[in-house]
Amino acid sequence: MTYLHAILLGVVQGLTEFLPVSSSGHLVIFQHILGVQESPLTFDIMLHMGTLLAVFVAFWDDIIDILKKPFTRLTYLIVVGCIPAAIAGYLVAPVIEKAFESLLVVGLGLIFTGFALRFSEKWSREMIGLKDIPNTSYKDALFIGLLQALAIVPGISRSGSTIAAGLFAGMERELAARFSFLLSIPVILGAGIFELSDVSSSAWAQNFIPYTVGTLVAALFGYLAIKIVMRLVRHGRLSVFSYYCWAVALVTLVFYFTV
Numbered sequence: 001m002t003y004l005h006a007i008l009l010g011v012v013q014g015l016t017e018f019l020p021v022s023s024s025g026h027l028v029i030f031q032h033i034l035g036v037q038e039s040p041l042t043f044d045i046m047l048h049m050g051t052l053l054a055v056f057v058a059f060w061d062d063i064i065d066i067l068k069k070p071f072t073r074l075t076y077l078i079v080v081g082c083i084p085a086a087i088a089g090y091l092v093a094p095v096i097e098k099a100f101e102s103l104l105v106v107g108l109g110l111i112f113t114g115f116a117l118r119f120s121e122k123w124s125r126e127m128i129g130l131k132d133i134p135n136t137s138y139k140d141a142l143f144i145g146l147l148q149a150l151a152i153v154p155g156i157s158r159s160g161s162t163i164a165a166g167l168f169a170g171m172e173r174e175l176a177a178r179f180s181f182l183l184s185i186p187v188i189l190g191a192g193i194f195e196l197s198d199v200s201s202s203a204w205a206q207n208f209i210p211y212t213v214g215t216l217v218a219a220l221f222g223y224l225a226i227k228i229v230m231r232l233v234r235h236g237r238l239s240v241f242s243y244y245c246w247a248v249a250l251v252t253l254v255f256y257f258t259v
Helices: 003-018 023-033 041-058 060-068 073-091 095-101 103-126 138-150 158-168 173-198 201-206 208-234 240-258
Strands: none
Touching: 003 023, 003 041, 003 158, 003 208, 023 095, 023 103, 023 240, 041 060, 041 173, 041 208, 060 073, 060 173, 073 138, 073 173, 103 158, 103 240, 138 158, 138 173, 158 173, 158 208, 173 208
16 A cells, blocks of 8 residues: 555545544445545554544543543443444444445435534524533433434434434534544444454555554544534534535436436
């Protein structure tokens, strides 16, 4: 793997993992339109670890608080929110692999993401008395978790769907985004551990430096994406990504039906 290839994939992974535009959807689009082959599993796992590092840096204070006081309501909410994704990853992931070959699925998923962002923000503006952590119920956490599980479908953004679910549940804007990113930690970590058995040690040894560079780039751009999302959510402007999702969906569907 070349350095340029590693850097490019690191940038794409870092940005699309946390911007509400679906990293898996973009992967499928690149594979079909540009003829880019899927990156090696070892490198793919490392890129996800890079984005995980970005979450740790961005939410270090929250993570330290959780480690110091693990038996708090926030911890329990995160655990409940992770249950649907864990079940979906174990039961549904093998069945849905074919979806990663379909531009139609990606296009429809991006349309769903765009509407989720648009209407959740509108809903949040009309809510009175938005919820903080003590007022967020386990039912709310489960609802957010179900939307996160739905993001196993390429084109449906994990960050976009979970933030939208938090807003629909009536959470404070910044809390909805914080909870979404904290919820990503066990999901990304769990997926990485689950796939470790298929990692090639020879591929790691032969491409150690470019893999490391790509991972650091993914961490850097992942951190940048987190800051962008937090700022937009705080100011009620995350729905600007709706137009991007719809535009990409349109191009994707046109390509699917005409080529």
